[in-house]
Amino acid sequence: MTRIPTAPPADRFAASRGKSAFPWILTAAFVASVAFSLREAQVQPGVLFDRQAAANVARFVAGMFPPQLSPDFLALMLRPAVETLQISVMGTFIAVLIGIPLGLLATSSLSWSGVLHERASRRGRWLLGFVPYAVSRAVLSVFRAIPEYVWAFMFVRAVGLGPFPGVLAIGVAYGGMLGKVYSEILEGVGPRPLETLHAAGASRGAIVLYGVVPQALPNVIAYTLYRWECAIRASAVLGFVGAGGLGQQIELSMRMFQFDEVLTLLGILFLLVAGVDFVSGRIRARVA
Amino acid sequence: MATVQSAARPAAWTALWGGAVVAALIVWASYGTQVDLGTLASAEAWRQMWTYASRLFPPDLSPAAVQDAARGAVETFAISLLGSVLAVLIGLPLSLLGTRSLVFRGLLYEARPLPPAEKTLRVLVFAAAKAVLNVLRTVPEIVWAMIFVFMVGLGPFPGVLALGVHTGGVLGKLFGEVLEGVEPAPLEALQATGAGRFRILVYGVLPQALPQLVAYALYRWEVNIRVAAMMGFVGAGGLGQRIHIAISLFHEHQLLTLLLAIYLIVTVVDAFSAYLRARLL
Numbered sequence: 120m121t122r123i124p125t126a127p128p129a130d131r132f133a134a135s136r137g138k139s140a141f142p143w144i145l146t147a148a149f150v151a152s153v154a155f156s157l158r159e160a161q162v163q164p165g166v167l168f169d170r171q172a173a174a175n176v177a178r179f180v181a182g183m184f185p186p187q188l189s190p191d192f193l194a195l196m197l198r199p200a201v202e203t204l205q206i207s208v209m210g211t212f213i214a215v216l217i218g219i220p221l222g223l224l225a226t227s228s229l230s231w232s233g234v235l236h237e238r239a240s241r242r243g244r245w246l247l248g249f250v251p252y253a254v255s256r257a258v259l260s261v262f263r264a265i266p267e268y269v270w271a272f273m274f275v276r277a278v279g280l281g282p283f284p285g286v287l288a289i290g291v292a293y294g295g296m297l298g299k300v301y302s303e304i305l306e307g308v309g310p311r312p313l314e315t316l317h318a319a320g321a322s323r324g325a326i327v328l329y330g331v332v333p334q335a336l337p338n339v340i341a342y343t344l345y346r347w348e349c350a351i352r353a354s355a356v357l358g359f360v361g362a363g364g365l366g367q368q369i370e371l372s373m374r375m376f377q378f379d380e381v382l383t384l385l386g387i388l389f390l391l392v393a394g395v396d397f398v399s400g401r402i403r404a405r406v407a
Numbered sequence: 408m409a410t411v412q413s414a415a416r417p418a419a420w421t422a423l424w425g426g427a428v429v430a431a432l433i434v435w436a437s438y439g440t441q442v443d444l445g446t447l448a449s450a451e452a453w454r455q456m457w458t459y460a461s462r463l464f465p466p467d468l469s470p471a472a473v474q475d476a477a478r479g480a481v482e483t484f485a486i487s488l489l490g491s492v493l494a495v496l497i498g499l500p501l502s503l504l505g506t507r508s509l510v511f512r513g514l515l516y517e518a519r520p521l522p523p524a525e526k527t528l529r530v531l532v533f534a535a536a537k538a539v540l541n542v543l544r545t546v547p548e549i550v551w552a553m554i555f556v557f558m559v560g561l562g563p564f565p566g567v568l569a570l571g572v573h574t575g576g577v578l579g580k581l582f583g584e585v586l587e588g589v590e591p592a593p594l595e596a597l598q599a600t601g602a603g604r605f606r607i608l609v610y611g612v613l614p615q616a617l618p619q620l621v622a623y624a625l626y627r628w629e630v631n632i633r634v635a636a637m638m639g640f641v642g643a644g645g646l647g648q649r650i651h652i653a654i655s656l657f658h659e660h661q662l663l664t665l666l667l668a669i670y671l672i673v674t675v676v677d678a679f680s681a682y683l684r685a686r687l688l
Contacts, residue, residue, distance in 0.1 A: 145683075152488055153488065153489065153492060155485070156484070156485035156486075156488045156489045157485075157489065159481060159482060159485035159563070160482070160485040160486055160489055160563040160564060160566070160567050161562050161563055161564050162489065162564050162567060163559075163564060166559045166560070166564070167558070167559060167568075172558045172559055175557055175558050176558055179554065179557060179558075201439060202439060202440065204436075205435065205436040205439035205440045206436075206440055208432050208433060208435075208436035209433065209436040209437055209439075209440045209442050212433050212436070212437075213442075213447075260670075260674065261670060264669070264670045264673040264674050264677075265666060265669060265670060265673075266633040266634070266636060266637060266669070266673075268637050268640070269636070269637075269647075269650055269666070269669070272640075272650070272651070272654055273459075273654065276654055277455070277456070277459055281441070282439070282440040282441065282442075283440060283441060283442055285440075286440050286442050352547065355547060356547050356548070356549050356637075359549050359640065359641075360640065363440075366547075366549075369550060373550070373553050381550075385545065385546055385550070388545070388547075389545045392545070402425075
C-alpha cells in the first residue's frame with residue numbers, strides 16, 4: 120500500500136515555470152481592468168460612510184423591526200409563497216422539455232460523430248447530423264446567454280403580468296443551460312458499453328437506450344435538481360419585473376417603505392429556498 | 408439472477424414513486440401558475456411568438472445605437488468585475504472564520520488544544536461568520552441593490568455593492584466547503600515538522616485550496632455578468648437599464664441591438680472564464 124514517490128508533484132509545473140509570461144500578462148490585465156472599472160462604475164467608497172447614508176441605513180434597519188407577523192399579512196402572503204414554488208417547478212419542467220431534445224441534438228457523439236454513425240454516409244451525416252447539431256447549439260447558446268429576467272420582461276410584454284411569464288422565462292433560460300449540460304454529460308459517457316452494443320449488432324436507438332441513457336441518467340437527474348434550486352431563487356427575483364410570486368410582494372413593500380414586511384418576506388423566501396435545497400440535496404445524494 | 412432481481416425491484420419502485428410524485432407536483436404547479444401546455448404548443452401561440460420576434464428585426468445598427476449598447480456593455484462589465492472582486496474580499500475572510508477545521512476543531516488543534524475560554528470565543532466567532540454569510544446569501548441581489556440605492560443613491564456603484572455583498576455570501580459558503588475538504592496528509596506532515604497553525608494554513612491549506620477557490624470566483628463572475636445587467640432595472644445603469652427603456656418604449660430594433668450586446672458580452676466572459684478554469688485545474 121505504500122506509494123513510492125517517483126518525482127515531487129511540483130515537477131508538473133517545472134516545465135512551464137519561468138518560461139511563460141502568461142501569469143504576468145493576466146495579472147497586468149486584471150489590475151488594468153479593475154482600475155478602469157473603478158472609474159467606469161463611479162465607485163466612491165466615501166459615500167458609504169457619510170452621515171446621510173448612515174441615517175438612511177438606520178431608518179431602514181429601524182423600520183425592519185419588529186417584522187410584520189400579523190395573521191392577516193401572513194395569510195395574504197401564503198398565496199405568493201406557493202406561487203413562487205409553483206413557478207419554480209413549472210419553469211424547471213418546461214426547461215427540461217426544451218433541454219432534452221435540444222441537448223440530444225447538440226451532442227456530437229449522438230448526432231453525427233463516433234460509434235453510432237460509423238456506417239452512415241458522409242453526406243447523410245452532414246445533413247441529418249451536423250446541421251441540426253449546429254442549429255441546436257446556437258439556439259441553446261442564445262437561450263442561456265440572455266438572462267432570465269430579460270426573458271421575463273419580454274414575456275411580460277407578450278403575455279401580460281402574472282406567474283405565466285415567469286414560468287416561460289425560467290423555462291427558456293434554464294432550458295438553454297440544461298441542454299448544454301445534458302449534452303456535456305452525454306458526451307462524457309464511457310464509450311466501451313456503446314462499442315460492445317454496436318459490436319453485438321444493436322441498432323442506434325437500442326445503443327442510446329441501453330448504452331447511453333443508463334450511464335447518463337444519474338447525472339442528468341442531479342443537475343436538473345440543482346437547476347430547480349436555482350429556479351426557486353430566480354422565481355423570487357422575477358417578481359420584480361412583474362412575473363408574480365414573492366418578488367412582486369417584496370418590490371411592493373420596498374416601494375411603500377414597509378421594511379417590516381420586507382423582513383417577513385425575506386424570511387419566507389429563506390424558508391422556501393432552504394426547504395427546496397434540503398429536498399433536492401437529499402434526492403441528489405441518493406441518486407449520485 | 409435472483410439477487411439481481413431482488414436488488415432491482417426496490418429501485419424500480421422508487422423510480423415509479425418518484426415519477427408519480429414529480430407528475431403530481433407538475434400538475435399542481437401548472438394549475439397554480441395557469442400554464443396550459445396545450446395552448447403553449449398550439450399553432451396560435453407559435454404564430455404570436457413569431458410575430459413578436461420578427462418585429463425585432465432588423466437590429467438598429469446606426470452608430471448612435473451601437474455606441475449606446477457598447478457603453479452599456481462596458482458599464483455592465485465594470486459592475487460585474489468589481490462586484491466579483493468585492494465578493495472575494497468579503498467571502499474569503501468570512502470563509503476562513505466560518506470553517507470549523509480552521510477555527511476550533513480538528514487537526515490544527517490536536518497538538519495544542521485550546522483553553523476552554525478561548526475555544527468558546529472561537530466557536531462564537533465561527534457561528535457569527537456563518538450567520539453573516541447566511542444573511543448575505545439569503546437576500547437576493549436585486550433586494551440588496553434596492554437597499555444600496557436607498558443608501559447611496561442611483562448609479563452603478565450600488566450595483567457593485569449589491570453584487571459584492573450577495574456573491575460574497577455565496578463564495579463564503581463555497582470557499583468554506585473547499586477549505587474543509589483539503590487533503591489532511593500534507594497538514595499532518597507540516598504539523599509533524601513542528602509548524603504552527605498559521606504556517607499550516609499558509610503552506611498546507613491555502614496552496615491546496617487555491618485553484619478551486621479561483622475556479623469558484625471565476626464561475627461566480629460568469630453568473631455576475633448576467634446579474635450585473637439586471638441591476639439596471641433598479642436604476643444602476645448598464646445594459647439592463649437600456650433594455651428596460653427599450654422594452655417600455657417599444658423600441659424593438661434597439662432592443663435587438665442591446666440583446667445582441669448582452670449575448671456577446673455574456674458569451675465572451677463565459678468562454679474566457681472557461682479557458683482560465685481549464686488552464687488552472
